[in-house]
Amino acid sequence: MKLLLLSMGLALVCGLQPECSRSEEDLSDEKERKWEQLSRHWHTVVLASSDRSLIEEEGPFRNFIQNITVESGNLNGFFLTRKNGQCIPLYLTAFKTEEARQFKLNYYGTNDVYYESSKPNEYAKFIFYNYHDGKVNVVANLFGRTPNLSNEIKKRFEEDFMNRGFRRENILDVSEVDHC
Amino acid sequence: MKLLLLSMGLALVCGLQPECSRSEEDLSDEKERKWEQLSRHWHTVVLASSDRSLIEEEGPFRNFIQNITVESGNLNGFFLTRKNGQCIPLYLTAFKTEEARQFKLNYYGTNDVYYESSKPNEYAKFIFYNYHDGKVNVVANLFGRTPNLSNEIKKRFEEDFMNRGFRRENILDVSEVDHC
Numbered sequence: 001m002k003l004l005l006l007s008m009g010l011a012l013v014c015g016l017q018p019e020c021s022r023s024e025e026d027l028s029d030e031k032e033r034k035w036e037q038l039s040r041h042w043h044t045v046v047l048a049s050s051d052r053s054l055i056e057e058e059g060p061f062r063n064f065i066q067n068i069t070v071e072s073g074n075l076n077g078f079f080l081t082r083k084n085g086q087c088i089p090l091y092l093t094a095f096k097t098e099e100a101r102q103f104k105l106n107y108y109g110t111n112d113v114y115y116e117s118s119k120p121n122e123y124a125k126f127i128f129y130n131y132h133d134g135k136v137n138v139v140a141n142l143f144g145r146t147p148n149l150s151n152e153i154k155k156r157f158e159e160d161f162m163n164r165g166f167r168r169e170n171i172l173d174v175s176e177v178d179h180c
Numbered sequence: 181m182k183l184l185l186l187s188m189g190l191a192l193v194c195g196l197q198p199e200c201s202r203s204e205e206d207l208s209d210e211k212e213r214k215w216e217q218l219s220r221h222w223h224t225v226v227l228a229s230s231d232r233s234l235i236e237e238e239g240p241f242r243n244f245i246q247n248i249t250v251e252s253g254n255l256n257g258f259f260l261t262r263k264n265g266q267c268i269p270l271y272l273t274a275f276k277t278e279e280a281r282q283f284k285l286n287y288y289g290t291n292d293v294y295y296e297s298s299k300p301n302e303y304a305k306f307i308f309y310n311y312h313d314g315k316v317n318v319v320a321n322l323f324g325r326t327p328n329l330s331n332e333i334k335k336r337f338e339e340d341f342m343n344r345g346f347r348r349e350n351i352l353d354v355s356e357v358d359h360c
Contacts, residue, residue, distance in 0.1 A: 110343065
């Protein structure tokens with residue numbers, strides 16, 4: 001009788017509580033699905049860096065995202081970039097870490113990459129802390145699902161960056177420039 | 181009858197499922213309680229920085245944690261530090277952000293602070309990305325519940341830092357030096 005009540009209770013309660021009775025594995029799948037939200041096409045809309053030369057013409061972080069695929073929790077980014085006047089593809093894999101939203105990337109030295117977005121169907125913000133030759137620089141990337149984003153989103157991104165003590169000239173709106 | 185079954189079911193099921201029937205507010209409380217794990221006494225065991233002068237004698241990040249209190253999700257740190265040969269108290273508040281494990285701190289410019297620990301009863305790692313005069317530096321702090329920590333924990337912390345391309349001399353084991 002106790003078991004019957006429990007089963008009936010579970011059936012009723014789980015109707016109200018979607019989290020109910022999920023296993024660890026289910027939750028891990030769910031985490032994976034969360035990163036899946038980052039998949040598909042993207043556009044680089046704004047770039048900002050503590051070192052402007054990193055995001056200027058032919059700079060190592062002036063890369064234009066095309067799409068992201070998620071594989072075992074790692075993020076594969078396909079970018080276009082310009083080197084010696086040529087447009088070339090660039091594939092970067094940001095590896096997952098023990099911490100959610102934090103990834104490791106080996107590119108131009110190494111990078112700690114943090115992801116932030118409250119609306120992954122609209123925009124995504126990736127902060128790269130780049131370590132190169134003993135120096136640290138920050139590169140902030142604002143990606144949009146569309147080639148441009150609302151002034152509200154861009155302004156928030158820019159203010160957030162400038163609140164760290166950087167000048168406006170360290171921010172480049174690349175929504176209307178040639179992406180390669 | 182349905183309500184009765186539901187209540188009985190809830191009572192039974194909630195005995196098995198601790199997450200069951202918690203409101204948003206409860207979960208927010210739980211998050212708060214999670215940070216509560218960071219409360220109480222701490223000791224600075226190892227300091228590391230991309231700029232060694234920041235953690236050397238009288239450097240702005242050579243601060244020795246005494247304890248942390250958590251207030252509305254913000255972290256109040258009480259440190260001892262040496263200025264002009266005097267040992268003085270230093271109170272720093274790291275304000276919560278929308279992202280878990282990430283805090284904002286206004287000190288020596290501004291800082292993005294990230295917290296990492298799998299064993300908050302043993303150690304805690306705080307990474308400060310410091311923005312000062314347009315420059316970025318990283319300062320990594322290893323705090324212990326005890327004045328010293330196992331070689332295993334210290335080694336992992338040190339390797340993790342050196343994997344970012346920094347030299348061993350940028351890491352200072354301060355477990356046995358005068359903390360003020």
